Amino acid sequence: MHIWDGEFFPTFPLVPGHELAGEVAAVGAEVEGLRAGDRVMVDPTVTCEGCHFCMTQRQNHCLHWNAVGVTRDGGFAEYVRVPAKNCYRFERVSFSEAAFTEPLACVVFGQDRARIALGSQVLVLGAGPIGQLHLQASRANGAAAVTVVDTVESKLELAAKLGAAHTVIADGDLDTKLRKIARWGFDVVIDATGNPRALAQGIAHATPGGRVLVFGVCSPDAKVEVSPFDIYRRDLEIIGSFAIRRTYDRAFQLMENGVIDVKPLIAEKLPIEEIGRALELMRTGKAAMKLQITFDGAA
Ligand SMILES: [Zn+2]
The missing domain is CATH 3.40.50.720 (NAD(P)-binding Rossmann-like Domain)
Incomplete structure (x- = not known):
């Protein structure tokens, strides 16, 4: 909602959606270790790995920080282009749970800080x-x-x-x-x-x-x-505690091993056509828990 309202430094025009999972449709010529058909979740954080903050292990403060769904197009679309290194393959959980790794990775970073x-x-x-x-x-x-x-x-x-x-x-x-x-x-x-x-x-x-x-x-x-x-x-x-700092893998481990259960936190899955209603439910505090957008009824 913050991104939709322009508060969370989005770059418009933008396809939002920074908590996402899906199936690989195609990979670039130089990509290794990923292939079409893989089920992946995406760490949205795109960092330069060369600036002062990246070199001092504070990638969430990268001077060239970008994020899928925030400053470049994200998951509220049938297709999204993301760096291969941001993709984590998974097998044992649903797309719906996998998409929850993003907020959980933020929480893991916050817990480290606390x-x-x-x-x-x-x-x-x-x-x-x-x-x-x-x-x-x-x-x-x-x-x-x-x-x-x-x-x-x-x-x-x-x-x-x-x-x-x-x-x-x-x-x-x-x-x-x-x-x-x-x-x-x-x-x-x-x-x-x-x-x-x-x-x-x-x-x-x-x-x-x-x-x-x-x-x-x-x-x-x-x-x-x-x-x-x-x-x-x-x-x-x-x-x-801002966003994610290399906590994606640990977040997923917590979920995949059942230490943290995200399933009860998903209130409803809606088709993209209903995103307006979903945002209205959020804005008016009527969303019981997390609302997720799906395509073709993916689970
Ligand atoms: Zn950087």
């Missing part, structure tokens, strides 16, 4: 697809208990099924309820809402010495009021 220690208490704000991935990844990283907050009961029910120790409705009593669960605060607070007010509230629930992962995408002009004294006094770390 450094969740064995036995931690984690708070995840937002129980949409990203919050549900962070919940499962936090558990895989050894969190003792993950608490998930949202305004929608059905999303919290899914979080409980996926292993949340506590689920809490975001209402006027949220602070009190969170204090009951973690009296001294949470070791790691992850914002998966992109809502600046939720983030501000989350910072207050980080334990002294704790970390706050800013993961949900706020609009570029949003501001959060934070107290520098509070950050100083409580030894807080406020951590950003």
Whole structure:
């Protein structure tokens, strides 16, 4: 939606779609290791491998950063042209699950940044697809208990099924309820809402010495009021996490081996003709979970 609205630095005109999987139709003359008919998912990140940030292992900040579906044509089309090195072959999962590797790879990078220690208490704000991935990844990283907050009961029910120790409705009593669960605060607070007010509230629930992962995408002009004294006094770390940094393969391993289940996060698959309706469902908050666009009824 951010890309559609022009907020997330897209280059127009553009065919969006940066979470994608499909079948190889044809390969270029110099391509090795891929052939027509292979089932592949695509890491959308296209980097130069020569600039300062690529050479210092920060490819997500490449000075010539491009991404399939963001700055070059993406997956909302029957055919898309992508670099062969961005394709990962898969066999055991569906196209639908494989397309989920992209957000999961972002989550894996965020989890690396947040450094969740064995036995931690984690708070995840937002129980949409990203919050549900962070919940499962936090558990895989050894969190003792993950608490998930949202305004929608059905999303919290899914979080409980996926292993949340506590689920809490975001209402006027949220602070009190969170204090009951973690009296001294949470070791790691992850914002998966992109809502600046939720983030501000989350910072207050980080334990002294704790970390706050800013993961949900706020609009570029949003501001959060934070107290520098509070950050100083409580030894807080406020951590950003942008996109993917070489985490595609690990994300897929987590999915293929069943450590992270993305199937319950797919609400509906729609044909491309219905993309307008899909975006409207997203915009009005009526999408139950992830909506995916398919061609020819591919599963
Ligand atoms: Zn670069």
